[in-house]
Amino acid sequence: xxxxxxxxxxxxxxxxxxxxxxxxxxxxxVYLSSFYFPTGDPLTSKIASFGAFAAGFLxxxxxxxxxxxxxxxxxRKTALLISIFLMTLPTLTIGLLPTYAEIGFWxxxxxxxxxxxxxxxxxxxxxGAIVLIAEFNERYRPGFACSLLPASSLIGAIVGTxxxxxxxxxxxPVWAWRIPFIMxxxxxxxxxxxRTQLKESPAFTNxxxxxxxxxxxxFDVLKYQRRNFLCSMGVGAAALAPFYVISVYxxxxxxxxxxxxxxxxxxxxxxxxxxxxxxxxxxxxxxxVGLGKVMSYGSFLLMFVSVPVxxxxxxxxxxxxxxxxxxxxxxxxxxxxxxxxxxxxxxVFPASHRYSGIALGVSSGEALFGGxxxxxxxxxxxxxxxxxxxxxxLMFCGLIGWAAVNLYKPLxxxxxxxxxxxxxxxxxxxx
Numbered sequence: 001x002x003x004x005x006x007x008x009x010x011x012x013x014x015x016x017x018x019x020x021x022x023x024x025x026x027x028x029x030v031y032l033s034s035f036y037f038p039t040g041d042p043l044t045s046k047i048a049s050f051g052a053f054a055a056g057f058l059x060x061x062x063x064x065x066x067x068x069x070x071x072x073x074x075x076r077k078t079a080l081l082i083s084i085f086l087m088t089l090p091t092l093t094i095g096l097l098p099t100y101a102e103i104g105f106w107x108x109x110x111x112x113x114x115x116x117x118x119x120x121x122x123x124x125x126x127x128g129a130i131v132l133i134a135e136f137n138e139r140y141r142p143g144f145a146c147s148l149l150p151a152s153s154l155i156g157a158i159v160g161t162x163x164x165x166x167x168x169x170x171x172x173p174v175w176a177w178r179i180p181f182i183m184x185x186x187x188x189x190x191x192x193x194x195r196t197q198l199k200e201s202p203a204f205t206n207x208x209x210x211x212x213x214x215x216x217x218x219f220d221v222l223k224y225q226r227r228n229f230l231c232s233m234g235v236g237a238a239a240l241a242p243f244y245v246i247s248v249y250x251x252x253x254x255x256x257x258x259x260x261x262x263x264x265x266x267x268x269x270x271x272x273x274x275x276x277x278x279x280x281x282x283x284x285x286x287x288x289v290g291l292g293k294v295m296s297y298g299s300f301l302l303m304f305v306s307v308p309v310x311x312x313x314x315x316x317x318x319x320x321x322x323x324x325x326x327x328x329x330x331x332x333x334x335x336x337x338x339x340x341x342x343x344x345x346x347x348v349f350p351a352s353h354r355y356s357g358i359a360l361g362v363s364s365g366e367a368l369f370g371g372x373x374x375x376x377x378x379x380x381x382x383x384x385x386x387x388x389x390x391x392x393x394l395m396f397c398g399l400i401g402w403a404a405v406n407l408y409k410p411l412x413x414x415x416x417x418x419x420x421x422x423x424x425x426x427x428x429x430x431x
């Protein structure tokens with residue numbers, strides 16, 4: 001148990017530092033739009049900046065292919081070390097990058113390239129940490145143990161947002177926004193050191209010991225678990241869409257009520273704190289009630305409240321309404337986010353290609369529906385003129401999330417896959 005606590009600490013802190021790097025740009029997206037995406041139209045600039053934010057998610061499936069293969073072939077620890085090292089470099093680059101006025105089109109181009117690199121690395125980071133924690137805690141409260149990981153992601157986001165808010169106050173120099181990005185490089189190096197202290201998971205160690213490493217883990221997923229792969233995509237969509245609608249899109253509405261960029265970021269800290277508090281409690285609850293059941297509750301909540309909340313918040317927008325919307329969506333989203341890592345790692349994919357299956361499935365769902373949600377929300381409003389249109393998008397994501405949890409096929413019920421198990425036995429039970 002002491003060994004597991006040490007591993008949890010190292011995985012959680014490293015994950016917090018890496019998500020500090022990845023989410024930092026999202027919280028600065030609206031503020032930086034005028035520096036790197038000037039168009040003369042504030043809405044167009046905001047959409048362009050959200051597009052750069054979404055670009056990081058569009059590369060996640062590619063990152064999943066790379067890091068999923070590394071994690072299933074060479075070990076969870078190896079993949080985690082590489083991902084956190086490569087994540088720090090784009091963060092430092094953004095912090096030192098000249099603006100559009102100084103170097104022209106190179107500025108937005110480099111921003112997008114940095115986001116693409118971060119997207120590739122993040123696909124391996126979160127999945128690797130989830131798999132590592134689940135494989136050490138498969139029989140002892142996996143829901144609670146794995147829920148600490150998204151909570152730690154929020155710690156990194158909170159630190160980044162809080163530091164960003166301080167750097168954007170009126171008394172700070174204009175260039176002070178660069179400080180959080182430069183600090184991200186320092187935090188990343190510390191996270192890298194902590195990762196070197198991790199031990200390899202027992203499931204992967206057993207696979208190596210008995211020479212059961214898959215030659216092509218992604219091929220195994222796509223050939224033998226297509227249905228579960230699609231379900232994992234739905235999980236990724238439903239888990240990420242509410243979070244980024246809250247933290248990026250809804251938070252951008254604060255400018256309509258006269259908040260400064262610094263005040264807007266401080267308000268976002270409050271929303272992130274709510275997620276961080278809700279998630280571990282719901283993770284603990286999911287071990288008692290059932291991982292899939294709790295995720296289904298979250299899907300239903302999201303489907304029923306999304307449109308009413310958007311109608312409410314956009315009718316004479318006030319600061320109080322924005323805050324209430326963030327509270328409601330945080331509560332609904334936490335029901336899905338808290339158990340989903342343990343659900344996929346212990347119920348859906350076996351050890352030999354667990355890293356690849358979760359990474360590719362979840363990152364594909366995030367790329368198509370989750371990370372693009374601020375861009376889609378802004379686009380729906382621009383296209384329809386209806387300020388409540390993003391609510392229908394969240395309803396759609398909730399429906400996808402419900403279907404994913406209730407339509408996956410347990411390995412024990414798959415005859416075709418069972419033949420594969422007989423030929424290629426796995427070291428860890430997936431159920």
